[in-house]
Amino acid sequence: MPRLSYRKALNRALADELARDEEVFLLGEDIRVAASAVTAGLLKRFGPERVRDTPLSEQAFTSFATGAAMAGARPVVEFQIPALLFLVFEQIVNHAHKFPLMTGGQCAVPVTYLVPGSGSRTGWAGQHSDHPYSLFAHVGVTTVVPATPADAYGLLVSAIRCDDPVVVFAPAGAMEVRANVSDPAPVPLGRGRVHRAGDDVTVVAVGHVVHDALAVADELAGEVSVEVFDPRTLYPFDWDGLLASVARTRRLVVVDDSNRSCGIAGEIIATVVEQVRLHAPPQRVTRPDGAVLPFASVLDRAVQPGREQLRHAIHHVSKDG
């Protein structure tokens, strides 16, 4: 079976969608030369009308994409660093997301915002290392965080075909993951995936930490039977899929590489405890409240959720009850 890297999976999804639909076009900074490698080869194949390098003017080109989408196009905007989403939060949330309702259904705004290299890139420090997916889930913008090459391909394709704005966070920690993918195919938005079945604890892992959760689950295999659930889409969330898992295990740990307060981990726990009587209080493993990633590697790692914390949390919920 052919090996496919996560990065190449994103590239292939863009190429396939550009080829499939004339209304798809890309825009973003340094995409001509493919600074992130995600747009590699696309300018040569599709030309500058379809692969538009933009000046450094994030707010205007994000709203330009909104206008183009309202006129029937399907823009994909690539952001080179996750912090740029803070700059264009207004354009996405207050315009792209709100126009369908505010116009009474007169328009759709099918824009995809692609963020390759979200989260810590180790050594990129405070302003380049956030992972702000919970903000978009909070406001109700479709938010996906693929963990594997097959999901990166399949979810990006579905995002581009979706009639609503979709933010695709490709975690830096997943960009180099490779897997055997024989036939990449669309993956439906809003549907989670059980990577590993288990009976004692459900671990919900978001994005690249899925791989940490799988490693920890393997380590603990003789001791605790861990089910690893990857929501893949944070909004809309696959509540049915998760509740089916937790209804069996009755124990829940969430691992999420974003800030604790008002993060997606809190939402997952709240929803589960509203509906399922658990055997033990659920646990979450996240970045600290309000975290800013420090520069030094040891400090950077200290702030991100690690395998040791996850092991500890699994033991904690397993002992209890």
Add this chain to the structure above:
Amino acid sequence: MTGVDPVRLYRTVRLIRRFEERAIELVRSGHIVGGIHPYIGQEGIAAGVCAALRPDDVVAGTHRGHGHVLAKGADPARMMAELCGRVTGLNRGRGGSMHAADFAVGVLGANAIVGAGGAIVTGAVWARRRRGEDLVGVSFLGDGAVNEGMLLEAFNLAALWRVPVLFVCENNGYATTMPVADSVAGSIPARAEAFGIRASVVDGQDPAAVHATTAAALARMRAGGGPEFLEAQTYRFDAHHTFEHTVRLDYRSAEEVERGRSRDPVRIAGSRLSATDRANVDADVEAVLDAAVAEALAAPEPDPATALEHLYASGLTARTGGG
């Protein structure tokens, strides 16, 4: 003064004026909740600009946007229904005064965020021209918007990519209560000229002058000349927002307001018609608005169960708030 019927210009100016006056009455009687930003005094700009547009051209307005929507051809009855929050409104009661949109006549929507329309209309025009259509766009903006970074970024994109958008700055002297002299460093047209965009200045109180200047700019744009900028100098006769009718904001003198009102676009446009033509237009506008108000007030309110309808074009449904 060429190329446009003075009766048509007067009718549009008069329609907007009386629409606004009727809307203020409905604010005071409680039928329009949330108030409005009256366009009174600035009608000549929307009337003059939109008279030069084709039906397929697109416009994006401002939070003071009723005039743009009406001048582009939206149905006054559906517009009034929208302001009253009725299901028959242009936006099915989901948008209201600051978000009125009518895609059927090329109105991409009023926008309540200052300066936001510039990039949106640039993207919309670019996407449709890529498909082979030869339309142009107009982005209306206020004097406050020229200090917004996003708008200046939009100038850059439109100029670089030669997207035919006319940026129309309605300089009414105030950004809410902030006088232009205290808020704009340099000159307003120079903002656009810095990006290589041709800029013109026109008396916004004279709709015929606005029309002539706009028509010339649009002809250059349609011939491939790229975006243009128009500063229309005007004056807002009424409040920034109807909330000013209940609070006293002290930011301009009675003498200044009187001086501004002395150049009334309704009077200027009307002076070019015979008394008979003017009376006919006035009667016609009154009849249209009587019907519009009656229809709006008789229309049903939306069903509360549909409050989140249209939230997602993909058909996604949101979880309820619980409880």
